[in-house]
Amino acid sequence: MAWLSTEFYFYKGSAPCRSVWMCIKALKVDVEEKTVDLLKCDNKRPWFVRLNPQHTVPVLSDQGYVLWESRAIMQYLCNKYATEETQHLYPTDPEQRGRVDRMLFFDMGTFYQAIKEYFAPKLYNGLPPDPDKENMLKQSLDYLDNFIDLDQGNYLLGDKLTIADFALLGSITELDALEYNYKCYGEVYKWSLKVKQELPYYKKCCTEGIEMQKTRIKALADEVRKAEEKARKASIGGKK
Template sequence: MMYVMNKYVTEETQYLYPTDPEERARVDRMLFFDMGTLYHAIKEYFAPKMHQGLPPDPDKENLLKTSLDYLDTFLETGGVPYLCGERYTIADISVLASITELDAMDYSYKCYGEVLRWSQRMKENFPFYKECCEEGVEMTRARVKQLEQDLKKQLEKERKQSITKK
């Protein structure tokens, strides 16, 4: 997103990735938080579920909760409707993509009130959310459900084989 904005920015879209160094630093901060902390925590926690149909890794949930706590506090103390100000930026779009992964995994983040309100605001105000994300959420849910069913069949097959060997 940074590259696309640098290459194709127009006066009309400049708010998405400001050129002012201080404003851009705020956007970069949240982009890097998303990439290095939030999305990383989501990926680590849900890796067993996404790749094998196993339950999420309980040892990694604390990292996810800590990341969501940070985001919730950041939004609470920021005093603005979006991560970096009065308008959404590419940082909001990036973090929304990560939060949408939580939706796809049916992970409730209702206890993070500011995150919940911010995500609802983004989903309502980002014009392409439904078009870009809702189908992907359903596809991810279906894929995970299939993995879980496949794992259950495999375990049942192995159980039956172990019974017949006895």
């Protein structure tokens, strides 16, 4: 029987991938790291679509068991690989786990969704963010700011790190890549700063991906400016 490995398919420029990568490092799961370059459309290649018909990243193939969706992957990894030392990442107590799940769903359905909707023009077309969606992002940051109580500990849900921290921190790194200033949300800013400083794997899992995203966004904006300048010159030339 062939030996099957655990493979992590990811793109460093993806915030959900960064979340899962931090979880993998925290659990010390031995994985084969396989880069899927979204800019080269690797996720649309037949071999990847066979792996994940939704052709999204991240994807985990754990000895032949394939799973996608970042939060589901983190839950699965904790369910399978957490030890007594790391069980705090996804507690087994129903009430504590419920609090973690609530934050995961808040991130997926409210916070990260607000980031994607507000910045969609910038992320995909190099245009300014959608002003009609800005209040949605600000409201979600207000919610998160009120959820965090650093008097109870350094993390989202008290004195223990959980996968909710990974999920929300991944979303925060997207704001970092988009150079969005959230310092006015005091609890969010202090929490994110503390976690970034404390996690020994934060730089490896996040720093390069943030810079990749910044570079991609700048390239898109440069393309738009060049096209606008070309159109402007053509318009002036046509008036002669």
